[in-house]
Amino acid sequence: MNRLASATSPYLQQHADNPVDWWPWCDEAFAEAKRRDVPVIISVGYAACHWCHVMAHESFENDAVGALMNDNFVAIKVDREERPDVDAVYMTATQAMTGQGGWPMTVFASPDGTPFFCGTYFPRPNFLRLLQSVTTAWRDQRDAVLQQGAAVLEAIGGAQAVGGPTAPLTAELLDAAADQLAREYDPTNGGFGGAPKFPPHMNLLFQLRHHQRTGADRDLEIVRHTCEAMARGGIYDQLAGGFARYSVDGHWTVPHFEKMLYDNALLLRVYTQLWRLTGDPMAARIAAETAAFMIDDLGTPEGGFASALDADTEGVEGLTYAWTPDQLVEALGEEDGRFAADLYAVTPAGTFEHGTSVLKLARDVDDVDPTVAQRWARVRARLREVRATRPQPARDDKVVAAWNGLAVTALVEQSLLTGDPVTASAAIRAAELLASVHLVDGRLRRVSRDGRVGEPAGVLEDHGCVAEAFCAVHQLTGEGRWLDLARDLLDTALARFAAPNGGFHDTADDAERLVTRPADPTDNATPSGLSAVSAALVAYAALTGETRYREAAEAALATVAPVVGRHARFTGYAATVGEALLAGPYEVAVVTGEPTGDPLVVAAYRHAPPGTVIVAGRPDQPGVPLLADRPMLDGRPTAYVCRGFVCERPVTSPEELIARLGR
Incomplete structure (x- = not known):
């Protein structure tokens, strides 16, 4: 039976015609394993993954492998991008058992989902032997298998437990994080660490904000050098724009060729902000080209952004x-x-x-x-x-809510700073898709494809990234409905995802129950759910003056603050949000009849401190709190500058506004 043909995931559809009798992740698959009294194989990957393709060609397309899997297991195929909650649970198990993780991820579990043996890529001869060994162990050594599963479950439960010490995310901790990044910086090639080398976008965003607060030239030079090295390297597509996932070497020359939406969205923010602070023409060019790549190569007919371009072309890396x-x-x-x-x-x-x-x-x-x-x-x-x-690489054209949220925020920032109407329009279209398709009965869904929403529920990072995007579109358009949508998502996050210590779980309290409830406060390839929600809470509080949202952000960041000073490379987005809180953040309202090109508006965007929210338009517009009760002075465009909900005397000249923002 072909159960994957109608999946919204291109990755699952890639496996629809395998001789393996795949099931999607569902209760029925585990019930079938229980009925047959066989273990399950949970195979996790994603469409743009090179080694996922290799294992598929070597093993899952092989009749002998398929027969062995079908006879002795229930096989479940999972797209990690659709189900990051499932991926997080079993990745923690894989790391606990093997000391490392990656994709494809191969997990053997009992019919209740408890993992007892985990690994990543297996060549076909090894995989065949493993299938036979697990079949024998399940038949002849069941008690030992179940005991091992119980030990793994205990380990991952401890690793994903919500708790531990909390502390305010202070200037001292953020300074310590910046010092640690400076020590780990590669002064020859830029970036941090050695091969493989990933674009450190969230750390660079933090360093730019830390530079703005402290004036530290060291931070700015690390960002400038790293950005130039990446832009000159093979990790950046010198012909069409856009960044690959990582470099296989330490000097950015040979990439792993997949291009992910989230990397390009976050790097667009970095290059845009670097240009804003320095006027660097290279940064301006790379930002414009990256935005164009996202729109031209990842844009979908419905207005969203596809997840990725494949690492392979016709099974060969780099062929294109x-x-x-x-x-x-x-x-x-x-x-x-x-x-x-x-x-x-x-x-x-x-x-x-x-x-x-x-x-x-x-x-x-x-x-x-x-x-x-x-x-x-x-x-x-x-x-x-x-x-x-x-021949061109395939495209994974499913729309992931969180990653589209990151894209919207980045495009809004770039359009507001450059006045580019193309990026502004693209951001609004994507936000409209998220609002009209991904919100179903008041709850956020994780994915859509071809305008059809998928079943997986939105996880914490979806709520945070999309809420932050809606706050950004509110600032771009001056329309109140985007702020209302952001509030609804944040209220859901606070009601359904919050943990007793002020932190958050990654799944809702009414979501599908897995063998453990994931909660990871550290950033990985994308912002953690906790840091994404914190960013949105801070922006929403600044735009509305509702302090309880700011207090929720402070409490959430307090749960990760002890990690920030010790492991800066894994808390970049949380530190970025922390800098916004230290800055105020500033709230700027520009009352003007024509926001586009108004010198006060331009000055606000060019000189804003970290995390500043800016709204421009006519006074007293419905649903726009920053413009309420703020008239023009003598009929002239007027800027109102507040910090931490305390406002200064309004100004009418760009020079006065710049002076206020530079204090």
């Missing part, structure tokens, strides 16, 4: 992206081909596989003679045309 010197000459002619090889560091030896190279930028293109810039633009456009004739 790698070049040889001869291929450049063939595409461009002899002279421009040599120019491109020098510009993009394409050599006969190559930097990738089989003598090919991933394009990286070996020369400056942002501050050069106009004739050189024009030649670069012409060469780049031609290479992009030629590359478009090659």
Whole structure:
């Protein structure tokens, strides 16, 4: 029976025709395992995952493997992006058993879902032996298997328990986090640590805000150097824009080629804010190109953003992206081909596989003679045309609520700072999709595809990222309904996800019961649910003056504060929110008849301290608290600046506003 064909997940659909009799994650699968008295195999991955594809081709498409799995197990296929709650529980188990984790994740569990053996990728011969060994152990050593499962369950329950010490997230802790990042910074290549090297977007956002508060040049230089190194490296698509998931080396040259929406959304914020603070033309270019990549390559017909572009093309990594010197000459002619090889560091030896190279930028293109810039633009456009004739990576076009929330916030920031109407329109369209499709009977759903909402319930990160996005769209449009939508999501988070110590669980109290209830306060590839909700609570409180939301954010951040000073690389977004709270955050209302291009509005966005909320428009608009009871002075556009709900005398000149914001 083909149970995956109608799934909203492209990853599940990739496995629909396997000889394995897959089940989606559902109660019926576990009931079937109990009825047959067999263990379950829980296979977790995602559509853009290279090694997931390898294991699928080697094992799940193999008839012998399929027969062994079907005869002795109930096999369950899970898209980790649709079910981050399921992924979190079994990833914790995998890490507890093996000391590491990753995807594909392979978990053997009893019919009640208790894991007793976990791993990641297994080559087919190893996997066949493992299937036979587990089958024998389940039949002949059942008590030992169940005892091991009980021990694993106890371990993951402890790892995901909500509790522990709390402390205010103070300036001293944030300073300690910035010091730790500086110690772990790679002064040669930028970023932190060695290979594989991931773009540290949330840490960079924190360092930019820490620089604004303290004036520390060290923080700004770390961000500037890291951003330049990534933008020049192969991790950045030099032809079409957009960042890959990570670099397999320590110097950003050869990427793991999948491109994820969340990375690009968070990096768009970093480059936008770097440009705002420094005027760096490279940062402005990369921000604009990353926004264009998100809209052009990840935009869906319904207005949302697809999750990812695949790491593989026709089963081969880098097939779309790698070049040889001869291929450049063939595409461009002899002279421009040599120019491109020098510009993009394409050599006969190559930097990738089989003598090919991933394009990286070996020369400056942002501050050069106009004739050189024009030649670069012409060469780049031609290479992009030629590359478009090659086989292209597949796209995972499901819309994930949290990641679309991150995209909306990033696009709003970029549009407000640049005045770009294209990014503003894209942000509003995506927010409309989240509001109209993902909100069902007052509750948020995790995914949609082709405009059809999926069944998985929204987890904490969905509520936080989407609420923060709605707060951003409220500031962009001045429309009160976005603030109402944000409040509804935050009220749900406080009512359904809150823990007794002020922190949060990652799943709602009325969500499906798993073998343990996940609660991870640390950031990973995306902001943790706790830090995402805290960011939204702070923004909403500043926009409305409702202090209970700010107090909830402070209580939540207090649960992760002890970790911030010790493990800064895993708490970047929480630290970013902490900087906003230390700054006030500022609340700026610009009363004006024409917000677009008003010098006061431009000054507010260019010079705002960390976490500032800004609303511009006519006074006393329904549903816009910051504009209530705030008239123009002498009929002139007027800015009202408040901090921590305490307001100063209104000003009417950009110079006065900049002085207020710079105190």
